[in-house]
Amino acid sequence: MQLAFLGKDTFMNRPSRQLYFRILIASTLCVGAAGADEAPRIAEVSLFKNGLGCFTAEGRLPSSQKSARFSPEIAGTHGTYWIHYDPLLLKIESMTAAMKEVSSVRSAGSLAELLQANIGRDIELTTAQATRRGRIVALLSADGPTILDRRTASTSFLPFSGSIVLLGDGAEQEAIRVEEINGLRSAGSLDTTCVTREMKPEITLSYEAKVDADFRLTQLSKGITWAPAYELDITGAGEGRIRLQSIVINEAADLRNVRMNFISGFPNILFADVVSPFSLDQELSSFLSGLGNMGSSSRRNVGVMAQVAMNAYMGFPEAGDAQPDYSSTTAGAYAEDLFFYTLENVTLGKNQRGYYELLNSPVKYEHIYTWDIAQAEPSYSPRTRESGSTEEVWHKLKIHNPFSQPLTTAPVIVVSGGKILGQDILSYTSPKAETRIRITKALDLRADRSEAEINRQANARTYQGSSYDLVTIEGILSVQSHKREDVKLEIERSFEGQLLEASHGATETKLAEGLRQLNPVTRLDWTIDLPAGQKAEIRYKYKVYVR
Secondary structure: OEEOOOOOOOOOOOOOOOOOOOEEOOOOOOOOOOOOOOOOEEEEEEEOOOOEEEEEEEEEEOOOOOEEEEOOOOOOEOOOOEEEEOOOOEEEEEEEEEEEEEEEEEEOOOHHHHHHHOOOOEEEEEEOOOEEEEEEEEEEEOOOOEEOOOOOOOOEEOOOOOEEEEEEOOOOEEEEEHHHEEEEEEOOOOOOEEEEEEEEEEEEEEEEEOOOEEEEEEEEEEOEEEEEEEEEEOOOOOEEEEEEEEEEEEOOOOEEEEEEEEEEOOOOOOOOOOEOHHHOOOOHHHHHHHHHHHHHHOOOOOHHHOOOOOOOOOOOOOOOOOOOOHHHOOOEEEEOOEEEEEEEEEEEOOOEEEEEEEEEEEEEEEEEEEEEEOOOOOOOOOOEEOOOOEEOOEEEEEEEOOOOOOEOOEEEEEEEOOEEEEEEEEOOEOOOOEEEEEEEEOOOEEEEEEEEEEEEEEEEEEEOOEEEEEEEEEEEEEEEEOOOOOEEEEEEEEEEOEEEEEOOOOEEEEEOOOOOOOOOEEEEEEEEEEOOOOEEEEEEEEEEEEO
């Protein structure tokens, strides 16, 4: 806290009702509960994409004592608060949580607090109407001290508006509204610190230890997440570079030299929205209500932001102030169906954001163009059908995951020569597997399609009491290239019916859709090389029963 004060002989020209000092909040000093032991240090945190994190704290219990007390920094979720220790060296008899009064010493953060810190001092107060001199007798407030939630702030503040200062000299007293005061002056130095008291949770651990024994506390808590993103640089011909970054949002606790794990996967965390009753953050009725409501809310997180996990048995980082070690970021570890990217020695304060690069590697890529044609309606019955509409052809990149770990689902931006080409979602990709990234519409490839009835056999079949005609359809797919280079084009066409013939080496696949229908569902796939400035025309025929 920094305050700019006036000397007793200094006069200030300020507008009415404006303070004689400006406040710059620089730091806050908090004093723990008297007699409390050193709290376990957060040594590891595993980050997940929906605002949950698994925190692992380590501590040591001396054999010369029978109990230890400390205040937890964060509140855990139900069923995830655990203590781990060696039962051959340590016996945990009990662990209890209770609210304790904690005193805090800090700099005054408002004029009301500055007046409170100097009760009993002779001062001079200036308002818009006059100057008053006297001794500060008391500071009154209808609302009383405002205690903020302990996860938001660890200090308490007196309200500025509505507070009243009593000023007197023994014979008489005068009440002045704090918000009317423009400035104050003292013959000596003003006291700029104040002491506040608030209730905080405290854990008491009772134990027996043969020797000084280590222990760990693990819990799943809200307030921290990671937001991954990729950059794919295709400046090089056929070989580019892919990078994975992580933006860490930390609103949970101060982290110093911790091992930070970034989780890729989709586990089931049933009680993610239920606060642990051991955290003392809620009453019994609220806890029971949370248990009743957790069924629906715990399954709402899907897609990119829905990857949560917990691992309570990871090791601890080395002590020290080293910067994050990026040399090992291409390594990681599997835990069943989850994958952990890991950084060592990460320091990140509460309410800070961190940028970290997890992967960086060359990658081979291939340009492809795709034309996906929607399936015709099942009730298709016109004798002739000409679509005449221009279809969409997309320019994509095909890459193979070059890493020994998976690529997590995240946005990907494609650049070339420093210019942005487009952005897409890179879906989860297993090691060495293939994935495709959409860049932009290929406007230089004009695609058209048409279908026409070329034959009809009336009443060819009776199915479930209805009579059907057997219609033969001929389709034409045409693509005109206006590009200056040759391209590879992939075409996909699905329809209801039985394929008769198709040009350009089509691959036919019978789909499981509509197994109980009269007409099967068929998909045709083509891969053609289209020279620059040339046109390709693909033909196919199929028969379909229609009413």
